[in-house]
């Protein structure tokens with residue numbers, strides 16, 4: 001699969017969300033960070049804004065739920081128009097049931113792991129998912145520094161995906177920029193969330209194109225991609 005770049009609207013101007021979505025024309029997905037001030041110490045937006053955004057842009061919405069009780073809320077984000085819904089492993093009481101509900105409603109099901117959460121306990125769950133998100137910062141805020149120590153986890157996850165012959169996408173989120181995206185791609189990521197690296201530039205669409213180019217160049221040289 002070609003590298004995908006998902007700009008995070010957490011770094012956008014929330015008073016002009018429709019315009020900010022149009023500014024990243026060509027992006028694969030628009031990454032929408034939903035935070036409830038309980039699971040993470042920040043508060044952003046919820047179902048009504050996702051509904052409005054889905055009407056305002058043709059870019060599919062990749063909703064990342066950083067909330068408590070995602071089992072209850074995840075299906076509502078599919079109904080609101082999300083094409084992909086990510087819940088956190090640390091917050092879900094019934095991750096398999098929740099993933100199945102997301103898929104049954106017609107969206108891609110994804111699970112996220114905070115930096116201290118290992119992937120190995122979730123190996124048997126991977127076939128239930130369309131994407132796994134490895135957080136490369138502590139969730140809650142944009143503009144943090146990329147955690148290099150997540151690279152081995154990305155590599156191990158890529159090996160698990162290959163071992164089971166899965167079509168699972170591997171997303172990274174947090175501190176992804178021109179100076180870190182190549183390392184993520186080499187390690188095995190194929191979906192890249194970038195907030196500040198896209199929205200703090202004068203030309204967000206050009207930033208998306210540049211990041212995709214870098215990721216694809218790095219992937220072409222990566223041992224995991226050559227083995228495909």
Ligand SMILES: O=C(CO)[C@@H](O)[C@H](O)COP(=O)(O)O
Nearest residue numbers: 010139140142143175195196
């Ligand atoms: O989920 C989060 C933060 O919790 C991210 O999606 C951030 O929005 C990424 O922002 P940058 O680190 O790319 O600035």
